[in-house]
Amino acid sequence: QVQLVESGGGLVQAGGSLRLSCAASRRTFRRYATGWFRQAPGKEREFVAAISWSGGSTYYVDSVKGRFTISRDNAKNTVILQMNSLKPEDTAIYYCAAKYSDIYYDGRDYNYWGQGTQVTVSS
Secondary structure, three states: OOOEEEEOOEEEEOOOOEEEEEEEOOHHHHHOEEEEEEEOOOOOOEEEEEEOOOOOOEEEOHHHOOOEEEEEEOOOOEEEEEEOOOOHHHOEEEEEEEEOOOOOOOOOOOOEEOOOEEEEEEO
16 A cells, blocks of 8 residues: 655746655555646546656656656655646646556556645646
């Protein structure tokens, strides 16, 4: 069982930056692929970014490539999503998720979820 807690959301103007953190409860978190998903009002949940066990491989959806960076610190059981050059269309609730697998790039089967953090980008 893994408990995930997100933090770092908020309100920012277009072009600004936010840093989301995901803290995990389990010491073996290094064996869990971790991803970030988002869901905007009236839209389906979107798989945004993910990172492998080691942190050496990452996945990004096309719309955030070059603007978002995912990283992890296994010693601190933490995954970070650095979001730069934010756009109004990035507004959503962002969720951290994990799965006991290294198939990080597949958005399916993520079975541990945080409570979400709101990101709002004003134009």
